[in-house]
Amino acid sequence: MPPTTLEDRSFLRALRVQLGVLGALMMRDLHTRYGRRNLGFLWLFVEPAILGLLVGTMRILRESALPGGINVIAFAVIGYIIYYAFRGIVGRAPTAAEQNEPLLWHARVTLEDVMIARTVLETAAVMLATIVFLVAIGIYFEDWPTSWVQIGLGIVMMGLLAHGVAMIVLALTQFGVGVVERITHPLLYISIVFTGVFYMVWWMPYKFQAITLLLPIIHVFEFIREGQFGPGQPYHYDLRYVAIWIIALNVYGGFALRRAKPHLEV
Amino acid sequence: MLRLTSVRKTFVEGGLVREVLRGVNATFMVGDTVGILGRNGAGKSTLMRILAGVEKPSSGQIERNMSVSWPLGYSGGVHPALTGADNARFIARIYGRPADWTVDFVRDFAELAEEIHAPVRTYSSGMKSRLSFALSLAVDFDCYLLDEITSAGDARFNAKCQQALLSRRRRSALILVSHNADTVRTFCRYAAVLNGGRLHFHENMDEAFRVYEQL
Numbered sequence: 001m002p003p004t005t006l007e008d009r010s011f012l013r014a015l016r017v018q019l020g021v022l023g024a025l026m027m028r029d030l031h032t033r034y035g036r037r038n039l040g041f042l043w044l045f046v047e048p049a050i051l052g053l054l055v056g057t058m059r060i061l062r063e064s065a066l067p068g069g070i071n072v073i074a075f076a077v078i079g080y081i082i083y084y085a086f087r088g089i090v091g092r093a094p095t096a097a098e099q100n101e102p103l104l105w106h107a108r109v110t111l112e113d114v115m116i117a118r119t120v121l122e123t124a125a126v127m128l129a130t131i132v133f134l135v136a137i138g139i140y141f142e143d144w145p146t147s148w149v150q151i152g153l154g155i156v157m158m159g160l161l162a163h164g165v166a167m168i169v170l171a172l173t174q175f176g177v178g179v180v181e182r183i184t185h186p187l188l189y190i191s192i193v194f195t196g197v198f199y200m201v202w203w204m205p206y207k208f209q210a211i212t213l214l215l216p217i218i219h220v221f222e223f224i225r226e227g228q229f230g231p232g233q234p235y236h237y238d239l240r241y242v243a244i245w246i247i248a249l250n251v252y253g254g255f256a257l258r259r260a261k262p263h264l265e266v
Numbered sequence: 267m268l269r270l271t272s273v274r275k276t277f278v279e280g281g282l283v284r285e286v287l288r289g290v291n292a293t294f295m296v297g298d299t300v301g302i303l304g305r306n307g308a309g310k311s312t313l314m315r316i317l318a319g320v321e322k323p324s325s326g327q328i329e330r331n332m333s334v335s336w337p338l339g340y341s342g343g344v345h346p347a348l349t350g351a352d353n354a355r356f357i358a359r360i361y362g363r364p365a366d367w368t369v370d371f372v373r374d375f376a377e378l379a380e381e382i383h384a385p386v387r388t389y390s391s392g393m394k395s396r397l398s399f400a401l402s403l404a405v406d407f408d409c410y411l412l413d414e415i416t417s418a419g420d421a422r423f424n425a426k427c428q429q430a431l432l433s434r435r436r437r438s439a440l441i442l443v444s445h446n447a448d449t450v451r452t453f454c455r456y457a458a459v460l461n462g463g464r465l466h467f468h469e470n471m472d473e474a475f476r477v478y479e480q481l
Binding site: 016017020021023024027028031032100101102103104105106107108109261 | 318320
C-alpha cells in the first residue's frame with residue numbers, strides 16, 4: 001500500500017490538497033457535464049455557431065450592415081459565446097448543492113470548492129471556444145483580433161462577475177427562496193436584450209448610454225470588442241468600475257454562501 | 267486523537283428549535299474501538315457528521331489530530347452519476363493517493379470486476395457498500411466512522427471487512443454506530459450510549475447494553 005501523507009500539516013501541503021480537490025471536482029464536472037463518450041463538449045461550439053450563422057444570414061438577407069461596418073458574424077458569435085460563460089455559470093448555480101451533495105460528505109470538499117471548480121472549467125471552456133472561433137473567423141474573413149490578451153482578460157472578468165452572482169443565487173436558493181430557482185433562467189434569457197450581447201453602447205441614443213453603462217457586464221463586452229475589432233469604433237468601459245463590481249459581488253456572495261450553509265444540511 | 271468538548275448542535279426547522287446534541291464530551295485515540303448505541307433519532311448520524319468534520323457544531327470545540335474518514339454506510343461520499351472507477355479517481359485526487367493504484371485496489375477489494383466502469387446508480391446496495399468501504403480502505407484513514415456497514419454485504423464480504431478492520435485495530439480508531447449487539451461485540455472494546463443529546467461511555471459492554479435496552 002503506498003504511504004499515506006495525511007498527517008503532514010504544512011501550508012504547501014494544504015495548498016496541494018486544495019488544488020487536488022479543485023482538480024478532482026473539475027474532472028467530475030467534465031465527465032457529468034460534457035460526457036466522456038458522447039459529444040457534449042461539442043455543444044459549446046455548435047450552439048454559438050448556429051446562432052452566428054442565423055444572425056449572419058438574416059443580416060445578409062435584409063442587406064443591413066452593422067454600424068461601424070464591423071463583421072456581423074464575428075460580432076454575433078463572439079458576443080454569444082462570452083455570454084454563454086455568464087449564463088452557464090449563473091444558470092447552473094441553483095442546483096450546485098444538490099448535484100454535489102454526495103461529494104460534500106468529504107470534509108475536504110466544500111461548496112466554495114464546487115463553485116470555483118465550475119467557474120474555472122466554464123471560463124476555460126469558453127476561452128477555448130472563443131479561440132477556435134476567432135481563428136476560424138480570422139482565416140475565413142481575414143479579420144484577425146487586435147489584442148488576444150485583451151479578449152482573454154475580458155473573458156476572465158466575465159467569469160469573475162458570474163462567479164459572484166452565482167454564489168448569491170446559490171445562497172438565495174438555499175435560504176428556501178424557491179422562486180429564485182424558477183426565475184433565474186427566464187431572467188438570464190431576458191438579460192440577453194440589455195447586457196450588450198448584441199449591441200454596442202455607441203449605437204444607443206445618448207440618454208440611454210449612461211443607463212446601460214450601469215451594468216458592469218456591458219463594460220466587459222465593450223472591453224472585449226475593443227480587443228477584437230481594434231480602434232475605429234468608440235468603446236465605453238471603465239475597468240475600475242468592473243473591478244469594484246467583481247469585488248463587491250464576490251465578497252457579498254462569499255458571505256451569503258457562508259450564511260446559507262447551515263440550511264444545506266439534510 | 268479526536269476530542270470533542272461540550273459539543274452542541276441545534277437545528278431550526280420551521281421556527282422550531284431542536285436540540286440534537288447538548289454537550290457531548292469524548293476523546294478517541296488511535297487503537298480505540300467504540301460502539302455507539304442510540305435509538306432512532308437520538309442524533310447518531312449528526313454526531314457522525316460532526317466527527318467527520320462535514321458539519322459544524324453550533325458550539326463547542328473539536329480537536330482533530332488524525333485523519334478521519336467520511337461517515338461510511340450512508341449514501342454520501344460516492345456520487346451515483348459517476349462510475350465506480352471515476353469515484354475512485356475522485357477520492358484518490360482529493361486525498362492525495364495514486365489514482366491508478368486506487369482504482370485497481372478498489373476493483374479487487376470490492377470484487378467489482380468490470381462493473382467498476384458502470385455508473386454507481388446501477389449498483390446493488392451490497393455493491394455500493396463494498397465500493398465505499400474499499401474506497402475508505404484505499405485512503406488509509408487513522409479513524410473510521412461506520413454505520414451498520416456490515417449489514418449490507420453478504421457473509422463472505424462481511425468477513426473480509428471484519429478482517430480488514432481488525433487487522434488495522436492497532437493503527438486506526440474505529441467508531442461504529444449499530445443496533446446490533448453482535449456487531450458491536452465483534453468490533454469494539456467498549457461502548458457508549460447516545461441519549462438525551464449526551465454521550466455516556468461504559469467500559470463494560472454488558473452494562474452499556476443494559477442501559478441501551480432500558481431506553
